[in-house]
Amino acid sequence: MISSSNDKARVAGVSFFLFCVALFLTAYSSRNPALANIGSILVDESLRPVQIATQSVLRGISGVWSSYIGLVGVRLENERLRSELARLQGEKVRLVEHQKENERLRELLALRSTKSLDGVVANVIGYDPVSLVQAVVIDRGSQHGIQQGLPVVEGSGVVGQVISVSPHTAQVLLLIDHASGIDGLIQATRARGIVEGSGGGYAQWRFVLREEAVGIGDLVVTSGMDGVFPRGLLIGAVIDLEGRGGGLFHQIEIKPAVNFSKLETVLVLKPATAESEETEE
Amino acid sequence: MRGLRQFLILLAIGLACIWMQATLLRSVLPDACVPNLMLVMAVYLGFYRVSVRGAFEVFLIGVLLDMAAGSLLGPWAAGFIVVFAVLALLARQMFIDSYLAIFVATLFAYFTAKGVYVVLVYEFRPGGLVGFLSLDTVLQGLVTAVVAPWVFKVFRRVLQRSERGFPSGVSV
Numbered sequence: 001m002i003s004s005s006n007d008k009a010r011v012a013g014v015s016f017f018l019f020c021v022a023l024f025l026t027a028y029s030s031r032n033p034a035l036a037n038i039g040s041i042l043v044d045e046s047l048r049p050v051q052i053a054t055q056s057v058l059r060g061i062s063g064v065w066s067s068y069i070g071l072v073g074v075r076l077e078n079e080r081l082r083s084e085l086a087r088l089q090g091e092k093v094r095l096v097e098h099q100k101e102n103e104r105l106r107e108l109l110a111l112r113s114t115k116s117l118d119g120v121v122a123n124v125i126g127y128d129p130v131s132l133v134q135a136v137v138i139d140r141g142s143q144h145g146i147q148q149g150l151p152v153v154e155g156s157g158v159v160g161q162v163i164s165v166s167p168h169t170a171q172v173l174l175l176i177d178h179a180s181g182i183d184g185l186i187q188a189t190r191a192r193g194i195v196e197g198s199g200g201g202y203a204q205w206r207f208v209l210r211e212e213a214v215g216i217g218d219l220v221v222t223s224g225m226d227g228v229f230p231r232g233l234l235i236g237a238v239i240d241l242e243g244r245g246g247g248l249f250h251q252i253e254i255k256p257a258v259n260f261s262k263l264e265t266v267l268v269l270k271p272a273t274a275e276s277e278e279t280e281e
Numbered sequence: 282m283r284g285l286r287q288f289l290i291l292l293a294i295g296l297a298c299i300w301m302q303a304t305l306l307r308s309v310l311p312d313a314c315v316p317n318l319m320l321v322m323a324v325y326l327g328f329y330r331v332s333v334r335g336a337f338e339v340f341l342i343g344v345l346l347d348m349a350a351g352s353l354l355g356p357w358a359a360g361f362i363v364v365f366a367v368l369a370l371l372a373r374q375m376f377i378d379s380y381l382a383i384f385v386a387t388l389f390a391y392f393t394a395k396g397v398y399v400v401l402v403y404e405f406r407p408g409g410l411v412g413f414l415s416l417d418t419v420l421q422g423l424v425t426a427v428v429a430p431w432v433f434k435v436f437r438r439v440l441q442r443s444e445r446g447f448p449s450g451v452s453v
Contacts, residue, residue, distance in 0.1 A: 014333045015366035018340040026355030030405035039348030051304045058308045
């Protein structure tokens with residue numbers, strides 16, 4: 001506390017004096033930087049150990065903190081990648097489906113071009129609910145030009161025949177159904193008969209005379225004589241033959257070319273195709 | 282002997298302030314948010330140690346800050362002396378234990394000392410001129426003024442302990 005005006009004046013005077021000293025020091029050190037450097041070195045050297053220790057402690061804390069933040073970031077990234085993985089797996093499944101559909105459509109396209117067939121591509125959307133008949137439901141109906149009786153094929157061969165039609169769907173009787181009957185012949189020997197379903201995924205080839213030469217593995221194709229299927233479509237292959245009995249005809253079992261348990265996309269042949277086929281014939 | 286002890290304590294506090302300003306706080310805070318603790322010390326001495334010795338002590342910590350800055354010896358010392366002189370003359374007219382008074386006085390001191398510093402640096406080393414009224418300067422002045430009351434408490438405790446039993450005309 002300043003006790004008197006004399007003290008006040010003394011403090012003011014000393015302050016003024018020190019201000020002048022500071023000015024002098026500033027001017028002097030501006031012309032002699034070494035002086036400022038010496039001062040700097042003194043302070044730096046006296047603080048150096050403490051500064052080093054401080055920095056190492058702060059770096060340690062900073063390292064722990066950044067590691068923690070890094071872990072949080074890793075967790076978040078992990079969650080993001082997991083959801084991304086789930087999304088990509090779904091995408092992959094979808095792409096595989098597209099690829100398989102593409103393959104089926106390519107087969108149908110190849111069938112159409114090689115056999116000069118024209119028709120409506122349809123997807124199988126259901127099966128007969130009570131399994132009384134071997135039939136499937138497709139997603140094309142009368143509005144797409146589907147009519148009752150039209151033949152249905154797949155890339156590997158004959159599927160069956162349309163038996164009922166609604167505006168947007170149709171029911172296809174498979175060739176393995178008991179009610180199905182297709183005129184066929186052995187591709188190599190041209191022996192003729194009627195292919196009927198026998199249930200259980202197989203078909204029987206009936207009314208083939210005993211004198212006809214038939215062997216296991218012979219390919220059976222449509223004859224085109226039934227007025228439904230164009231000629232030359234693959235039905236299946238002979239897998240069993242019982243011709244040694246006393247009957248007039250062979251007992252022949254055929255394995256259809258089409259795998260009906262994996263049926264997904266089919267081609268319903270248009271009437272014009274059948275007509276043109278008959279015309280060609 | 283006691284004078285030497287006082288001097289060493291002041292030197293230690295000054296170095297501690299420099300360490301905090303230049304190392305500890307600078308590592309965890311943006312530059313503009315690091316308070317000028319040396320200036321707060323000068324303000325404290327201007328309030329509570331209004332004497333010839335106080336003037337020398339303020340001059341000393343100013344020089345210490347100049348030494349730490351490593352550029353010119355004197356600008357901060359000159360600025361601190363101006364601050365000390367003004368505050369010493371005003372100290373009796375103010376209720377200096379008030380937080381507001383400390384805040385205002387520190388803010389004033391910051392800009393005064395910085396102004397003197399900038400003028401001197403500009404005069405003697407034009408290339409080293411730093412902006413006076415930049416946003417950083419204003420922010421640092423405010424931060425310094427805000428923390429000053431709490432820093433005062435620390436100084437008071439440390440310096441009172443060192444003053445104990447020391448006959449002086451200055452009331453602390």
